Amino acid sequence: MVDALDPEGSETRVLNSLSRLRGRDVLEIGAGNGRLTWRYAERVASVIGLEPDEGRVARAQAARPAGLRDRVDFRHADVVTVDLPAAQFDVVLFSWSI
Amino acid sequence: MYVLHRIHGWLRPGGRVVDIHPEPEDARVEVRDGTRLTFVGPYQRAAIYQNIHAARDALAKTVGAGLFARERTVRFEVVYHFDSVDAWLVYRAERGTSTEVDPALLARARDMLAKTPGELLIREQMRATRYRRRLPP
Numbered sequence: 001m002v003d004a005l006d007p008e009g010s011e012t013r014v015l016n017s018l019s020r021l022r023g024r025d026v027l028e029i030g031a032g033n034g035r036l037t038w039r040y041a042e043r044v045a046s047v048i049g050l051e052p053d054e055g056r057v058a059r060a061q062a063a064r065p066a067g068l069r070d071r072v073d074f075r076h077a078d079v080v081t082v083d084l085p086a087a088q089f090d091v092v093l094f095s096w097s098i
Numbered sequence: 099m100y101v102l103h104r105i106h107g108w109l110r111p112g113g114r115v116v117d118i119h120p121e122p123e124d125a126r127v128e129v130r131d132g133t134r135l136t137f138v139g140p141y142q143r144a145a146i147y148q149n150i151h152a153a154r155d156a157l158a159k160t161v162g163a164g165l166f167a168r169e170r171t172v173r174f175e176v177v178y179h180f181d182s183v184d185a186w187l188v189y190r191a192e193r194g195t196s197t198e199v200d201p202a203l204l205a206r207a208r209d210m211l212a213k214t215p216g217e218l219l220i221r222e223q224m225r226a227t228r229y230r231r232r233l234p235p
Contacts, residue, residue, distance in 0.1 A: 004189050006176040011118065011224070014172050018228040019116050027108060032193065053194060079101050087110045094117040 003035045012039040015093075024090035029079050030097025034060035034072075041072050048089075049074040050082060102160045109231045115166060117157065121173070121223040122147035127203060131216035138207045141220060143197040157229070166229040178220040183208045186218055 006012075015021075015036075022043045031037055031049025033056045041047050051057045051074060060074040075082070105115060124140035160166045180186040183204055190199075207218055 004180055004185070005178050007179060008177060010174050010176050011226075014174050014224075014226045015116065015118070018170060018172065018226055019114055027105075029105075056194075079104070084108050086107050089108050090110055090113050092105050092109060092113070092115045094115065094119070096119055 005035065009039070011036065011095075015040065019091055019093075021091060025088060026091045026093060027084070027089040028093045028095065030095060031060060031074055032056050032096075034063055034074065036093075036095045037072065037074075038063070038065075041068050044071070046071045047073070048084075050077045050079055052076070052078050099156050099159055102156060102165065106160070106165045106231060106234070111231065111233070113231045114169075115229040115231070116226065117229070118224060118226040119150060119153070120146075121225055122150040123223055125223075126219075126221040127207060128219045128221065129207065129210040129214065129216045130219055131214040134216075135219075136210060138210060138218075139200070139203045141199065141203065145197055157227075161229070164232055165234060167232050169228045169230050171225060171227040174224050174226065176222050176224055178218075178222070180218040180220075182211060183218060186220070 021040050023045050026040075026044050026047045028037055028047060028049040031051045032053075034049065037047055037049050037060070049060060049072070051060065054076045057074045057076040064072055064074075109115070124142045127138040127141050129136045129138055157166075161168050178186070178189070180189065187199075187204075210216070211218060
């Protein structure tokens with residue numbers, strides 16, 4: 001899936017240089033339509049993507065490749081109120097959501 | 099700070115936070131026709147610069163409070179590619195972008211693209227920082 005933003009993959013290269021994602025449990029805050037998620041999801045153990053916009057969550061869920069459905073989950077949720085268990089993630093990713 | 103405290107609790111010991119966000123500075127709007135790049139103008143988003151500074155201050159406070167240790171920062175550039183001004187505007191609408199675009203900038207870009215089969219580029223400077231979760235002091 002090619003997005004208008006960063007088809008060169010600069011952001012993905014920087015993300016890879018900053019974090020070892022292989023086999024990790026990742027929480028992505030502000031996942032949007034999954035634009036960045038799809039660029040690393042194949043390598044991780046699991047991803048939960050939080051996104052406050054319901055429409056973008058629906059688009060992200062609909063775009064989930066069949067092979068990733070068991071490890072990628074998008075939730076319509078606000079990081080201020082979402083209920084998540086303690087000590088569940090290895091990496092928390094803020095992408096354009098600061 | 100509240101959200102960052104929550105994140106601290108969701109991370110396993112030794113976990114990392116990676117924060118990627120735009121630098122609080124104007125992006126560059128260009129038209130590319132083949133190998134020729136023409137600068138259209140700055141894309142100014144003063145409304146979000148204050149938010150970025152406030153968020154950076156909050157992150158710095160969590161470092162100061164001993165919740166996270168800053169490990170590494172990388173500055174880099176991302177580029178948006180659009181075949182028309184309207185495609186850019188649709189993309190912004192889909193992302194719920196709240197900032198305004200100067201109508202004069204849009205008019206200049208439309209005019210340039212009408213004279214060339216080129217594409218519209220938006221160059222944005224970014225900052226990515228990795229933080230390591232620390233045990234609370």
